[in-house]
Amino acid sequence: MTAKPEIASPAVGEVVLSAAVREEIDHWVAKYPPEHKQSALMAALRIAQEDNGGWLSQGHLNAVAEYLQVAPTLVTEVATFYSMYELAPVGRHKICVCTNISCMLRGSEEIMAHLTDRLGVDPGQTTPDGRFTLKTVECLGACVGAPMMQVGRTYHEHLTPERVDRILDSLE
Amino acid sequence: MLNIQINGVDVQVKHGTAIIDAAAESGIVIPRFCYHKKLSTVASCRMCLVEVEKMPKAMPACATPVAEGMKIHTKSPKALNAQRGVLEFLLINHPLDCPVCDQGGDCPLQEASLGFGGGVSHYDFDKRVLHNPDFGPLVATDMMRCILCTRCIRFSREIAGVDDISTAGRGENIRIASQTGHPLTSELSGNLIDLCPVGALTSKPARFTGRPWEYQHRSALGPHDSFGSHLQLDVRGTKVMRVVARECEEINETWLSDRDRFSYQGLYSADRLTTPRIREKGIWREVDWSTALEFVANGLQQVRKTHGAPALGALVAPTATLEESYLIQKLIRTAGSPHIDHRLRQRDFSDQAHDPVFPWLGGAITALEQKTAFLVVGSYLRKEHPLVNHRLRKAVLRGAHAMFLDAVDRAYNYPTSVSMVVPPSAWERSLLAVAKAAHAITGRAIPTGLDALWESIECEAIHRTTAEHLVNAASAVLLLGNVAHAHPRFGALRNLANAVAELTGASVGYLPEGAGTVGAWLTGCVPHRGPGGKTVTVGQDWHTMVTGGVKGLLILGAELERDCADPSAALKGLHQAAFVVSLSPWVSPAQEAYAHALLPIAPYAETSGTYLNLEGRWQSFQGVVAPLGETRPAWKVLRVLGNLMDLSGFDYFSSDQVLAEAREAIGEVTPNNAMPCVVPAAISSETPALERFGEVPPYAQDALVRRASALQATPDGRVPIAARMHSATLAGCGLIEGAQVSVRQGEGVVRLPIIVDDRVAKGCVFVPSASVETAALGPVVGGAVTVVAV
Ligand code: SF4
Ligand code: FES
Ligand code: FES
Secondary structure, three states: OOOOOOOOOOOOOOOOOOHHHHHHHHHHHOOOOHHHHHHHHHHHHHHHHHHOOOOOOHHHHHHHHHHHOOOHHHHHHHHHHOOOOOOOOOOOEEEEEEOOHHHHHOOHHHHHHHHHHHHOOOOOOEOOOOOEEEEEEOOOOOHHHOOOEEEOOEEEOOOOHHHHHHHHHOOO | OEEEEEOOEEEEEOOOOEHHHHHHHOOOOOOOOOOOOOOOOOOOOOOOEEEEOOOOOOEEOOOOEOOOOOEEEOOOHHHHHHHHHHHHHHOOOOOOOHHHOOOOOOOHHHHHHHHHOOOOOOOOOOOOOOOOOOOOOOEEEOHHHOOOOOHHHHHHHHHHOOOOEEEEOOHHHOEEEEOOOOOOOOOOOOHHHHHOOOOOEEEOOOOOOOOHHHOEEEEEEOOOOOOOOEEEEEEEOOEEEEEEEOOEOOOOEOOOOHHHHHHHHHHHOOOEOOOOEEEEOOEEEEOOHHHHHHHHHHHHHHHHHHHOHHHEEEEEOOOOOHHHHHHHHHHHHHOOOOOEEOOOOOOOOOOHHHOOOOOOOOOOOHHHHHOOEEEEEOOOHHHHOHHHHHHHHHHHHOOOEEEEEEOEOOOOOOOOOEEEEOOHHHHHHHHHHHHHHHHHHHOOOOOOOHHHHHOOOOOOHHHHHHHHHHHHOOOEEEEEOHHHHHOOOHHHHHHHHHHHHHHHOOEEEEOOOOOOHHHHHHOOOEOOEOHHHOEOOOOOOHHHHHHHHOOEEEEEOOOOOOOOOOHHHHHHHHHHOOEEEEEOOEOOHHHHHHOOEEEOEOOOOOOOEEEEOOOOOEEEEOOOOOOOOOOEOHHHHHHHHHHHOOOOOOOOOOHHHHHHHHHHHHOOOOOOOOOOOOOOOOOOOOOOOOEEEOOOOOOOOOHHHHOOHHHHOOOOOOOOOOEEEOHHHHHHHOOOOOOEEEEEEOOEEEEEEEEEOOOEOOOEEEOOOOOHHHOOOOOOEEEEOEEEEO
16 A cells, blocks of 8 residues: 655645535535534545545645544544545546555556556656556455456456556546 | 452452453553553553453453453463564564663563563564654654554543644554644643653653663652642752653642653753852852851841841742741741741732631542532633643543633633633622622522622623532532732632632632642741741731832742742832842842842752642652752751851751651641631722733743743743734724834833734733743733833
8 A cells, every 4th residue: 555645735724615515524414423423524535535636635634624523633544544535636547556465466566567667657656747646555345356456436357467558548 | 349360369350440450450560552541442552462261362451351250361371472473563663773762771662572572573574664743842753663552642632632643644654643733732741751652752851861770760749830749850860860750649640741840951051050149249259158158147137237127028939848938937037027928929918817727729639520610710720730720621521611710711621611701800890790690599698798799790691601500510619820819909809709609609729829839828938827827926928028118038949020920019129128138049130130149049859848739738858869069958058047147946957857847836737718708898990991911921930940941942931922912902002913012011111012812801911921021010910001002
């Protein structure tokens, strides 16, 4: 799993969650008992991230903390723990390559080598043209199709370098 | 009680005990990192694994409660094997840099590695590398060493009540980080050093200066507030190298305030006075003790001869030991003068006849946790008395109502139910309104004359809520803090607090300012009471003394330019006095200007003595290092002075003798705050457009802490010397933030920048006291000021 960078932009001004974002968060909050607003934290972070073009600034983390009335450090703990939250801007397509045990046994190292070669970036980096961000992640629960990667919201399984090329070629 | 067996021995333990504590009761130590009895249990380090018969796997002793018939083995091959495995894991990323680590020699991880670890690891990967977050001037970080026990995080959240550190990342990348980017802000943050089981968090001031095995561990008491915390001073040769907490469940539990932990640095400040000095014809020179003491005795005798014995007086700092207080009052009174006082930060003595024999907390420290409501009058409790605040915080987390009457809306580390933020001149009216509202609820007998006072008072919702909480509480207390004591109408305020107590059923507690305050009261370091509260010829209070009441003055441990409630008046008076002797561990420029003799006396750590804490507990301590240079313990200096002045009864061989005599003079005293409520004739009608509020900043309380450089570098040590005002007040004066203004109070004028701070009560100008820059202003609390742009 790629180490997360330190939070890119500490306290870049105040972030105000849009009405649409708040409404969507409320939908999740309503699923839990009122004294457990905190349970909606993961959903809230995802919603805020999607709204912000795929990443969360410290301002967003603070805004979510305030909206759900939880300690800001708790939000940070969650946001830095899970690999699906991004704390720095990402490319148009986020490529998450599983390097956990099943995928490793089935050749994820070769897939990774091919990707770093083709994109010219290391895991955790974004191509200069802003098209791709490359990451390694832990098991995504698709071991049966190992080796695999997730691009955006789509899982691609049974990867070979050629398949990877075809997938990338088909993306803008 | 449950019957269990530990390592083959049958024992009985209480239901619900964790194995780790049950074993400790039988003297069996199970290694641990994450477990701490004062923090929540997370069972994350797995160091405490033990074998429990019939359980398939080794169990974490900290998170496994005992059960009837349980058979536990803490040293069986299965247990040891599990512990060895855990240790190998914990050391995968540990740098093993014990030779350069401050924790080395004092480190549970090092001990466990020696005791349980293997010599060789199966893992030879590269170790992870982490950068070290900035935790401020008190705590050094070395995160490579962190074993992620999360004690630091749990302490911050659960005890300090602040949200400033957390984990970041996951798996191999997880680390402890300061999320806000601000250094630790808690007044208890130094406890992280004691808690961290490895060298990840160590004392920054003590860093790289010594090794634990070079230290002698000596006992001491907290020398600042009146809590009486137990300290361990680690001493090497003649120097105090660091301070850590000594456990005392009834007082400080396992905690220390940062002030008690780091103030020892002040012992070695550059302005320590180490040789006696005398001033003749305006020239200071260093002399030996016999010359100095003769000079002082002659000077005092001269004043006595020229102006009569009552022209002598003595002022005592609230840090003096009981022995010092006892001796100095004995010296002055035997010399024939009734003028002695220690209440240097108090201004109003009109009601002193009704003082309790010694104003105290009103109960045991531990009982604070059982309070269900409390109203703090005039105190930034969190900073003034950090561990009182900590005990009350526990009460609040159990549902108690925290209420405050203050001139600043403070940030507390727990939810507050009521915050009455008004200028000091309105405090009497606020208490009266609470009393009136309380009467409306309880219908209790009105203290005579109170109804006439409250006739014109309007009760607002906030007063009614306060009254309700106090009335409905099973156990409520009103606490009078340092600023209340400095209030220009302390007498009235105190009586109104008594009235509120009578009408609500609450009790009244005092928060004595310094470690020596209670002792000073009991030994008769007040002009109206002798030792044990005995009746004496009433002398002058400190203010009358310094403003011309006396000609010859002995000052013990106080720097009057900062340590009193009216520094400008004090300085003016001191310059006119015929003979001023300062007994002080340090020398300040102001002292050099007003004193005629400077006698270096031993501060805490260098002298033996006794402190009584705010619950009236007698605690004695020894000197742990030799006094610096020519410094002498004050009790010895006072003894010789007594003899040189031909006073009888000053032949002591030890401070124990002084203590025994003081004890006898004090006799049996039952503390009692419940004084009759003497309703003031009127309440203050003064409502200045702008009034001064000048509390003592957290780390400016006494001469020692003011010289502790690391504490001074923290935000609480760097309270800006400025005029802080509410934006509405500012707009009313037509001023803007950042502007330079001249603040005038009485005859004093100082130039200060303006800071906008909406936490300050409207109509108040917050100018910190205990600072030479603001000493020219008048009394520190209350009183009209004007602010004009320059
Ligand atoms: S810094 Fe120390 S106390 Fe905090 S988690 Fe690491 S080892 Fe534990
Ligand atoms: S190991 Fe790659 S998806 Fe499970
Ligand atoms: S002490 Fe028991 S798991 Fe850490």
